[in-house]
Amino acid sequence: MLPALPEKKMVFKGLVTNKEDTNKLMLTPLIRYPLLGGSALITFEKAEVAQRIIEVKEHVVELSYGEELEELDRCRVRVQAAPVDILLPSALEMRLTRNSRSILVSDLPSLGIPEEALLDKLELFFSKTKNGGGEVESREFLDNSGQVVLTFAQDGVAELLIARGHIQVSVGKGKHKLKISPCMSGDITNLQLQPSRCPRTVLLSGIPDVLGEEPMRDALEIHFQKASRGGGEVDTVAYVPAGQQGVAVFMED
Known part of the structure; x- marks a missing residue:
């Protein structure tokens, strides 16, 4: 059984490039990865560095850099390194349905007023029968679209407005030409x-709660950027202390 996805509203903005691309839907993955306490994600600038760290598996990290301590007083911790595997969509099929009572209103003016105030003005205009509207x-x-969906209580109202294509609406101090389109769900x-491995990112686990969050993050970055430890230039480090939980967000590289 396929996993359920959260409902996502999508808007077609009328841009079509190459003819061969007209039947394609471009997806931009945004993956949320749960990060347990006592673990960290470290991303290197080069994938080969991450691979070296993963191959070693266990690393002894010095936590007392910059301090002149006797050997017996130095603090070291052992952490485990593993790859980060995530699931990405490889194929997607959708069924589109046209909502017979709804319209999509676009080309809205920038009036500098709250969204609710603009919605009130649109509802007042489109609720009047003399404007071709209804309740x-x-x-x-x-x-993130600057567009509004209006749903009417009666059948037939949306179809007549969509047939017009555009309509002059009095909003603010002037009239504005708004575009009326069908509303699709x-x-x-x-x-x-399909599983996908993050080539530049390493998952570190088994980190004990012996330092504050920022000092531990700094200690991890110092250790893993050293070439003598098999490391390299570090891009980012995200650390979650023991007893807490976090969520890492992965986007396209």
Whole structure:
């Protein structure tokens, strides 16, 4: 059984490039990776460095860099290094459905007013029959799109507005030409995942809670950037102390 995905609203913005790409849906993975307490993620600038660290598996990390201590007083910890494997979508099938009572309103003006105030103005305009509208059942701003979905209580209202394509709306001190488009919703009918290894990132585990968060992060970075330890230039370090939990976000490199 395929894992359930959270509902995600998507908007087509009308951009089509090459003809051969018109049937393709481009996905940008954003992976959230749970990070348990007593572990760290360290990303190197070069993949070959990460591979060397993983091959060694166990590392002894010196925690007293910069301090003049006797050998018996020095603090060292053993940590385990492992690769980071995540699941990425390799194939996706969607079923698109047109909502017969909803419209997508775009080309909205930048008026410098709160979203709720703009939604109120749109609802007032589109609820009037003289403007070709009707009773508005719901309204919603789509995240990061600057577009609004309006759903009407009666059938037929949305179809007539969509047929017009554009409409002049009085918003603020002037009239603005807004674009009216069909509102489509999609359901994922098939999703295939494949494992993928992060080539530059290493998972360190078994880190005891013997230093504060920042000193431990610094100690790990100092150790693993040393060429004499098989390390190299470190890009980022994320450390979660024992007893806590974190979430690392992976994006396309």
